[in-house]
Amino acid sequence: xxxxxHIVCLDTPWPADYGGAIDMFCKIEALHRAGIKIHLHYFSYxxxxxxxxxxxxxxxxxxxxxxxxxxxxxxxxxxxVSSRINRQLIDTLNKDDHPVxxxxxxxxxxxxxxxxPGRKIxxxxxxxxxxxxxxxxxxxxxxxxxxxxxxxxxxxxKYQKNLPGQLIYACITSTDAVHFREQHKLPxxxxxxxxxxxxxxxxxxxxxxxxxxxxxxAVPENEKAAxxxxxxxxxxxxxxxxxxxxHPSRRLDKLAHLCQHTCLVADPSSTEIDDLVKKAHINILxxxxxxxxxxxxLHALFEGRHCVxxxxxxxxxxxxxxxxxxxxxxxxxxxxxxxxxxPFSAGETSLRRQLLGNTYDNRKNAxxxxxxxx
Numbered sequence: 533x534x535x536x537x538h539i540v541c542l543d544t545p546w547p548a549d550y551g552g553a554i555d556m557f558c559k560i561e562a563l564h565r566a567g568i569k570i571h572l573h574y575f576s577y578x579x580x581x582x583x584x585x586x587x588x589x590x591x592x593x594x595x596x597x598x599x600x601x602x603x604x605x606x607x608x609x610x611x612x613v614s615s616r617i618n619r620q621l622i623d624t625l626n627k628d629d630h631p632v633x634x635x636x637x638x639x640x641x642x643x644x645x646x647x648x649p650g651r652k653i654x655x656x657x658x659x660x661x662x663x664x665x666x667x668x669x670x671x672x673x674x675x676x677x678x679x680x681x682x683x684x685x686x687x688x689x690k691y692q693k694n695l696p697g698q699l700i701y702a703c704i705t706s707t708d709a710v711h712f713r714e715q716h717k718l719p720x721x722x723x724x725x726x727x728x729x730x731x732x733x734x735x736x737x738x739x740x741x742x743x744x745x746x747x748x749x750a751v752p753e754n755e756k757a758a759x760x761x762x763x764x765x766x767x768x769x770x771x772x773x774x775x776x777x778x779h780p781s782r783r784l785d786k787l788a789h790l791c792q793h794t795c796l797v798a799d800p801s802s803t804e805i806d807d808l809v810k811k812a813h814i815n816i817l818x819x820x821x822x823x824x825x826x827x828x829x830l831h832a833l834f835e836g837r838h839c840v841x842x843x844x845x846x847x848x849x850x851x852x853x854x855x856x857x858x859x860x861x862x863x864x865x866x867x868x869x870x871x872x873x874x875p876f877s878a879g880e881t882s883l884r885r886q887l888l889g890n891t892y893d894n895r896k897n898a899x900x901x902x903x904x905x906x
Contacts, residue, residue, distance in 0.1 A: 535568055535902075536570075536630040537569070537631050537905065539635065540642075541572065541575070541639075542574075543576075544576055545557040546585045549802055551824075551828070554728060554827055555704070555726050555728075555827070556635050558728055558894055560572065560586065564588075564589040564590075566895070570591060572590040572593045572594070573594045575597070576597065576598070594621070594624060598615050608687075609641060610688045610691050611687075612637075612661070612684065613691060616638055616639055621642060622642050622645045625642070625647075631906070633655075635656045636656060637661050640655055640695070652700070654701070654904060654905060655701050657701050660708055660711060660823050662686075662689035664821065664823040665684045665685035665688060666681070666682070667821040667823065668821075695718060697717060699718075699720065701718050701721040702722060702901070702904075704726055707847075709723040725892050726825050726892065727894050727898075728830055730835055731892070733834055733881055734835055735835060735881055736876070737876055737881070738875050738876060739873070739874075739875050739876070741772070742774050743814045743816050744775075744809065744815050746777055746805055746808065746809065747828050748777055749777035749778060749780040749781070754777065755780075755781060755784055756820055758784055759783070759787055761818065762788060762791075765816075765861050765864045765868070766793070767790075768861070769865050771793065771869070772795075773795075774797060774808060776796070776800050778799055779799065780796055809835050809836045812836060813837055813838060813871070814838045814840055814868060815840070816864070817829055817839065818844075819844040822847045829849070833855075833888065838871045838874070838876055839855045839856065840867050841857055850887070851887060
């Protein structure tokens with residue numbers, strides 16, 4: 533008997549060029565391979581390209597406009613939630629009783645209008661969103677954005693306390709699962725690892741060519757991390773650094789050209805990022821946020837060589853043992869100097885396989901979703 537599933541995505545899952553889109557796209561692909569018939573619904577508001585890649589995995593695809601700007605504000609609900617409440621989506625979901633997977637707390641604003649008695653509904657929790665927005669407010673340089681992030685954090689904290697207890701909550705870290713069970717009294721919160729495109733540890737042995745920081749540079753936290761490396765770490769050491777990512781600011785571009793041994797690669801394709809991660813000798817990933825799981829860390833551990841991080845990057849991940857951890861700029865500089873001529877070994881690859889194990893197995897994790905929903 534065919535099993536049908538509605539998946540409601542907060543954004544276009546393709547192209548899978550940032551953490552949330554990667555998790556959504558790989559999840560869709562894995563569920564399709566497991567035999568699930570998918571009715572995909574997503575919000576389009578950033579002109580993120582042609583979604584034809586999704587057709588092969590879905591029975592149907594429905595696209596909805598996200599209410600951006602003042603049209604999306606309600607005053608009482610978080611903007612990321614209120615801007616995605618769509619009557620057409622609600623009517624479509626209520627035409628049958630298939631299970632529903634809502635991607636992110638962003639998509640939960642429709643819950644009061646769904647036909648829920650007896651219906652299985654799972655919410656993918658991409659983050660502890662109030663804490664995430666609180667940390668975004670700390671790193672934002674623009675005053676308007678700082679005020680917006682603080683207000684959104686306040687509204688999300690209030691909203692999150694009233695999430696329905698009977699739903700299933702698939703949390704992206706084990707720490708988040710404990711948080712939602714204990715702090716928010718959501719008994720059905722469980723750990724569902726990120727779905728990722730790399731399934732085998734494949735970092736090349738030997739020595740690479742440069743150090744790499746990569747991420748979506750339009751995100752304040754990522755810009756701050758890149759700027760920190762360019763101003764506090766690499767002026768101390770004459771080792772090549774490549775900073776790569778989407779939508780870098782003019783400020784970051786200037787910082788990247790202050791030293792002859794640092795440079796910026798703006799708006800690389802996914803293929804180019806993969807190539808950089810594999811060729812780098814050291815993937816350097818400081819973070820100023822402790823929420824969620826950073827998919828760029830998993831990317832570096834699966835396909836790259838040495839990985840240098842700070843504590844915030846690995847908090848709650850269980851991946852500390854696969855990384856070199858520094859507490860400050862001097863520690864980062866010292867570790868990078870030590871690793872610069874140290875080949876990446878087969879022993880380190882073996883250790884990563886043990887640590888990552890079956891945790892990030894897309895097939896197994898798709899089966900976990902199916903077990904909860906049917």
